[in-house]
Amino acid sequence: DVKVTQSSRYLVKRTGEKVFLECVQDMDHENMFWYRQDPGLGLRLIYFSYDVKMKEKGDIPEGYSVSREKKERFSLILESASTNQTSMYLCASSSKDPQYFGPGTRLLVL
Amino acid sequence: EDQVTQSPEALRLQEGESSSLNCSYTVSGLRGLFWYRQDPGKGPEFLFTLYSAGEEKEKERLKATLTKKESFLHITAPKPEDSATYLCASISGTASKLTFGTGTRLQVTL
Numbered sequence: 001d002v003k004v005t006q007s008s009r010y011l012v013k014r015t016g017e018k019v020f021l022e023c024v025q026d027m028d029h030e031n032m033f034w035y036r037q038d039p040g041l042g043l044r045l046i047y048f049s050y051d052v053k054m055k056e057k058g059d060i061p062e063g064y065s066v067s068r069e070k071k072e073r074f075s076l077i078l079e080s081a082s083t084n085q086t087s088m089y090l091c092a093s094s095s096k097d098p099q100y101f102g103p104g105t106r107l108l109v110l
Numbered sequence: 111e112d113q114v115t116q117s118p119e120a121l122r123l124q125e126g127e128s129s130s131l132n133c134s135y136t137v138s139g140l141r142g143l144f145w146y147r148q149d150p151g152k153g154p155e156f157l158f159t160l161y162s163a164g165e166e167k168e169k170e171r172l173k174a175t176l177t178k179k180e181s182f183l184h185i186t187a188p189k190p191e192d193s194a195t196y197l198c199a200s201i202s203g204t205a206s207k208l209t210f211g212t213g214t215r216l217q218v219t220l
Contacts, residue, residue: 004153031206042212043154043197050206058207090153097142097201099208101153 002027004102006091012108019078021105023091032074033092033099034058034066043090049074081109112137114200116211123188123218131183131214133198143181144208145174146197154197188218 007022023032033048035058045058047066055066063085067075074093078085086109092099113136123129135143142161146154158167160176167174171192173184183196195215199208 033206040212043199043208043210045207048206056206094206098144098156098159100156101146104151104153106151 002093002100004091004093004100006089006102006105008105009103010106010108012110013078013081014110015082017078017081017109019081019107019109021076021078021089021091021107023074023076023093023102024072025074025093025100026072027093027095027100028071029093029095029100030071031094031096031099032068033094034064034074034076035090035092036060036087037090037104038087046076081107083109085109112200112202112209114198114209114211116196116198116214118214119212120215121217123185123216125189125218125220126187128184128186128188130185131196131198131216133181133183133211134179135181135198135200135209137200137202137209139203141201141203141205143176144199144201145172145181145183146199148195148197148213150195157196185216188216190218190220192216193218 034046035043049068065077089105091102115134145157148154158174195213197213199210
């Protein structure tokens with residue numbers, strides 16, 4: 001079974017803090033993705049990576065950065081958290097199709 | 111730009127009352143159409159991939175079908191444990207990026 005894990009299920013941060021969300025997959029997948037999910041807007045792609053040290057912007061990369069130093073690990077960084085980044089963050093991985101998702105991190109920025 | 115539209119937004123069924131969820135897509139060069147199930151507060155769980163018009167996939171009480179313009183998720187004799195949000199997503203050509211619909215929230219009552 002494919003397993004994608006995320007470092008936290010719930011996180012509460014203050015405005016301006018630097019926030020790290022980590023994702024690990026155990027299936028040796030080349031591709032990894034970060035989405036956010038908001039009511040009425042669905043899932044929107046923030047960044048993805050198709051190889052170690054490679055990254056591509058998704059639809060909404062502003063205010064975020066990513067790091068992929070090892071194949072199994074993909075980190076999402078909020079450089080200076082803002083209240084409009086309060087959301088559910090979902091990590092996914094794939095070899096080609098389909099994408100497999102982690103359990104999600106619900107982030108609240110106060 | 112690829113678009114995926116799901117209907118209805120919400121559906122309430124009695125146990126045993128069969129129905130269908132719709133996913134309409136506008137995609138240049140469809141490579142695959144995916145169905146996911148998402149329980150509240152959790153990440154999407156992969157159900158099916160459909161690659162070409164006429165294809166059908168089944169799993170327990172669920173059957174997914176694909177035409178050139180839409181996909182249906184048929185639910186036969188649903189049970190309360192089928193209650194969830196069902197997400198549809200498309201992927202085109204050689205892209206890595208999924209385009210998601212906003213989901214159908216299904217509630218099955220006794």
